[in-house]
Amino acid sequence: xxxxxxxxxxxxxxxxxxxxxxxxxxxxxxxxxxxxxxxxxxxxxxxxxxxxxxxxxxxxxxxxxxxxxxxxxxxxxxxxxxxxxxxxxxxxxxxxxxxxxxxxxxxxxxxxxxxxxxxxxxxxxxxxxxxxxxxxxxxxxxxxxxxxxxxxxxxxxxxxxxxxxxxxxxxxxxxxxxxxxxxxxxxxxxxxxxxxxxxxxxxxxxxxxxxxxxxxxxxxxxxxxxxxxxxxxxxxxxxxxxxxxxxxxxxx
Ligand code: NAP
Numbered sequence: 617x618x619x620x621x622x623x624x625x626x627x628x629x630x631x632x633x634x635x636x637x638x639x640x641x642x643x644x645x646x647x648x649x650x651x652x653x654x655x656x657x658x659x660x661x662x663x664x665x666x667x668x669x670x671x672x673x674x675x676x677x678x679x680x681x682x683x684x685x686x687x688x689x690x691x692x693x694x695x696x697x698x699x700x701x702x703x704x705x706x707x708x709x710x711x712x713x714x715x716x717x718x719x720x721x722x723x724x725x726x727x728x729x730x731x732x733x734x735x736x737x738x739x740x741x742x743x744x745x746x747x748x749x750x751x752x753x754x755x756x757x758x759x760x761x762x763x764x765x766x767x768x769x770x771x772x773x774x775x776x777x778x779x780x781x782x783x784x785x786x787x788x789x790x791x792x793x794x795x796x797x798x799x800x801x802x803x804x805x806x807x808x809x810x811x812x813x814x815x816x817x818x819x820x821x822x823x824x825x826x827x828x829x830x831x832x833x834x835x836x837x838x839x840x841x842x843x844x845x846x847x848x849x850x851x852x853x854x855x856x857x858x859x860x861x862x863x864x865x866x867x868x
Contacts, residue, residue: 620659635661637697638848639690641680641737642707644670646806647756650837651704651844658845660702663693665737667707680707680733683740690740699744704844705734705778706756710808712767712817723770730774734781742789751794752848755782756840757859759802762867767817775800779859786857795856797847802863804835830865 620636638655642648643664652672656662663674665686676692678685694700711726734755745751758775765772782798789796803809803825812818818825822834843862846852861867 620655634698635659636701637661637663637693637699638702638704639663639665639693639700639737639741640704640706641665641733642705642756643672644668644675646706646808647801647804647837647840648704648706650841651706654838654841654845655702655704655848658848661697663697663700665689665693665707680705680737681728683736686733686736686740690737694744699748700741701745701748701750702752702848703737703741704754704756704848705737707733708756708808710768710812711771712812712815713770714767715769718770726770727774727777730771731777731781734778738781738785742794745789745794746792749793751789751792753782753785753794753796754844754847755779755796755798756844757782757798757800759800759861759863759867761800761859762861782859783857790856795847795853797852797856798859799840799843799847800859800861800863800867801835801840802861802866803829804837804840806837809834828866833864835862835864 638660640648640652643652644666652662652664664670664672665676665678667679669677676689678689709729713722755778757778760772761776761779779798782796786796813822826834839862843860
């Protein structure tokens with residue numbers, strides 16, 4: 617992959633060789649945790665923002681729906697690790713309800729985390745990327761945006777909007793050296809998936825789904841992390857506004 621090193625700090629006139637700083641939301645669990653581990657292995661300084669505390673050295677507890685909390689966490693990270701040049705938005709919540717049983721508060725809760733949270737974190741870190749003239753944003757959406765999903769209208773609406781936001785920001789910030797891409801995962805073995813299985817919300821067990829998945833296995837968080845690492849690499853600098861499905865062939 618391209619160099620995770622950047623020879624600049626945000627200090628005016630300052631120039632020193634430091635590792636690029638990446639922030640991963642939802643990095644305390646599942647896909648976000650795997651992304652954080654992968655980026656650390658690739659040489660980035662990684663900070664995690666999550667509702668749940670982590671044992672990460674640079675773990676910050678914040679609710680992505682709360683702009684003040686996001687700004688406070690981002691300022692604290694910037695203070696310790698320097699400008700934030702990579703952002704992966706993996707924080708998310710699911711919800712299962714028949715559309716006509718869905719209260720407006722059910723609807724807004726899911727939209728708030730999955731869509732508005734992405735708005736807040738991107739706005740909070742973009743100034744660093746603009747100043748550096750380099751940035752990478754990867755948004756984790758969902759394979760349900762390819763297919764739709766009954767009882768998840770709020771979730772699919774939010775994740776589809778994230779794909780749209782990704783494409784629009786790619787056009788807006790490409791000229792500033794910032795790429796914006798999305799990875800919509802399908803059927804990845806995380807606490808979110810297992811909790812849906814336990815609540816009988818998957819329409820079968822994980823094993824049943826494996827039998828219907830072309831590559832005949834469940835996705836691993838590391839599969840999603842690999843796609844994120846590629847988008848973040850220098851080799852992907854000509855790739856922006858793309859939606860790369862990582863789903864074992866369940867959606868093509
Ligand atoms: P996960 O294991 O539940 O991890 C999600 C993380 O996000 C959790 O640590 C959660 O904290 C955190 N989070 C939730 N709400 C937050 C908020 N308001 N502010 C900050 N952090 C918050 O789920 P996952 O399966 O890894 O999902 C990661 C992303 O992939 C999500 O966006 C999800 O929609 C998407 N996705 C997953 C799959 C799949 O098959 N697993 C498929 C499609 C899309 P708490 O645990 O404290 O709530």
